[in-house]
Amino acid sequence: MIISTLLLIKILVTIILVLGLSLIAEYINPKVSGILSGIPTGTAIILFFYGLEQGPNFASQSSVFNLVGMLGLQVFILIYFLSSKSNSKGNIFISSLLATLGYLITIFLLNQFNFSLLTAIIFPLISIPLFTYLFKKINNSTIKKIKVNPKVLFLRAIFSSIFILLIIGLAKILGPEWAGLLSAFPTTVFPLILIMHFSYGKEPVHTIIKNIPKGQWAMLVYIPCIFFLYPLLGIYLGTLIAYSLVMLYLLIVFKFSK
16 A cells, blocks of 8 residues: 555656646746756655655765766757757657667766765766856747647656656665666656657757756755755655755746846
8 A cells, every 4th residue: 555655646746747847838938947847856756755765875875876967967958959950750759769878878987986975066067057058059939839638738647757667666676876877867857858849849849958957056955955964854854955945046046037
């Protein structure tokens, strides 16, 4: 009964996040959705369930490698952007395949090294400004004709929940290093990108990609909190404090962006 309840919670939380981000892209704009995609969404779910199922210390150790694994996510969105410049919908599959391959190669190389929290922080401090620069020439677009119906929402929900369930399941047979690197996989970003690409073409997708690094600064707030607070205060209070600080960061970002 406990296992089935946890499984249901994982699915529901994932569905809410991905559907929420896609609806924000459609009804507000892809820029806001992109920024929100950069904050700890899928990562927060995965690390929380790591802590719940494997213990707070496991999640704390994994969080260090999640911070390093952000480079894998950034490589993923860069490759997807570069390989999706044509308007062919058949190109979505190729872009997805190449981007996933780029992510896997990146985290495989990163797994060859040991990292402390301090050395892990260096990676996003360098990579976030770098990828922000690489994406700066992308124009922010809007969605003119919204295509949403119950069938589309259902397909989004099913598709989005698969990734997080798979990664959380793998943590049971992997150590905290691999679990942390895999937790950086774009579990909410990837379904969002595919949803937007199939429905509206490449322009909204590129807008989302452009703005993801802006949201990723929140990871430098969230992950250190998880690293220190999970073993000290537990996963519930630790998550609450960490996400409260992330929300404060977002308020500042949107205030200045506006």
